[in-house]
Amino acid sequence: MTSGPPWILGHRGSPTEAPENTLVSLRRALDLGLDGVEYDLQPCATGEPVLLHDETLDRTTDGSGPVRTATLPEITGLEAGSWFDPSFRGEPLPLLEEALELGRNSNGDVAMHMIELKDPTLVSEVARELRSLSHPLSVRIASFHRSVCLEARDLGLETMLIATRATESDRVFVRDERISAYATAPGGWEASAAPWSCEQWSWAVDHPEDLLDACRRPLFGFNTNRPRRALATRELVRMTPEDDGPFPLRVPLLEVPEPHVIERGGAVHGEWSGSWNIRLQVRNPFGFGVRAALALQLHGGAFQVAGLPVLLRLRPGERAEVPLSIEGGSWSPGNDPVIQVWFEWEAGPGRAGGAGTGLLLDHPLERVRSLHLGEGALRLPMLREHPGAPPASAVLERKGDALVLSVEDPGDVADARAILRLGHVVRVGGHGVRIPLPADLESLDANRSLLFSAGFEGRSSEGERVLRRWCGGLPYGLRSGAPGRLFLRRS
16 A cells, blocks of 8 residues: 555544544554544643543533543543444543554554644643653644644644645744644645645545545645545555546535425435435546446435446546436435445556556535525524424524624524534534634635535533534534535625
8 A cells, every 4th residue: 555645644533433532543544554643632630631622521422511620530431432333332532642652554654643732731741742752653733823833843843733724824924933834624725826835734635526636736644534535545646647637436416405304105214305316427537448336335314226336347538427316315414325436457467557456436425405695694494303303493694704693493402502614614602603704705706605504502401412403514524414505695
């Protein structure tokens, strides 16, 4: 298996196969052949760095409340696996010193550790733990806070400033302050043509087209929630250096209609459902003939499918269309179906350059909703994510240079807190929350949209965490489905 650049790290480990920010998830990423891992740190009450993304324990452990109020004995007694799947019951919440013991990947190479500090007070403690290591390790201390990067640099650590998109201000900062690396969200490098003095990275690169772009640039490195897809894409680019076409598999979005329940043959599919007739596009990016086997892989929900599997023979550069009929869905946004294509080499010496018999690529079949917003306010009905859930709604409004979301009817959610996503920015507030619109909004034409999702979270009458959403994409990233699309109408 080839390595970087770009170097590929597992975002919170391998979070689609194991519970995020746990040792089993980090080991899984390294076992798959990734070059390293990324994970988040929060401080507990006694100061030790704990692998946790959120400020609270509620989402990914059997504890509750802020992590910074939990003592080390309380932290070590928590269970952090069964929320993901019962087979991971008993998986502990790890400390930084345990994660740092993971020194090599399955190829025997020294592992990279991208350590994101969620709390600026952790820098000195992380530096102390790194100085005590007895084995080699490649580390980048990452943060959205410039102050963290400066403090880590002064302590002799390799640092990484994180942002949503590359800006001239950040370029000057990392150059003048000798910051080691800079990372953006997917697509965040597109507007930057000026030279950078540091390593260029991206974070949470998951979509096939974004992965293809990251590997072609190439970036110095990136992290991903989709390790297998990322490794396959890097191998694709290595094998087809002259190819500049789109990802070899193109899949239309599945637009989900207004909330309703589909019932066919006694099966109730829920509100995150629909009926679609689409055409898949597949092309041969290789300089030799291939067999292309297409299949559908389900990850939850109830679907009826016609048109797959199918086997094609494609000459070099040849394209084909495959009609697909799919009906069904689920109650709640979650993992979408995936279209897989297995490119198998046809007979001939040296056809694949020693890359084995074929290459497996995949592309999500994303269910989305679209919203067109003008200057007025819109009521957003929340999905009923389980049978019997009461109606709930929020109000979205454009106010000047910002979007504002307010909880209108919380339904079955007590102490509801509004959640708004725009692009790769997510904000959580109280009754309402706002996010500034992009500075280059006027450059968007009528056919371009922004990634978007909205909802609110709180507690049920039994005290359990409840999340109500207008569409997928919340919470950000994992097992939440694809975000919606927001089109802003000019008045």
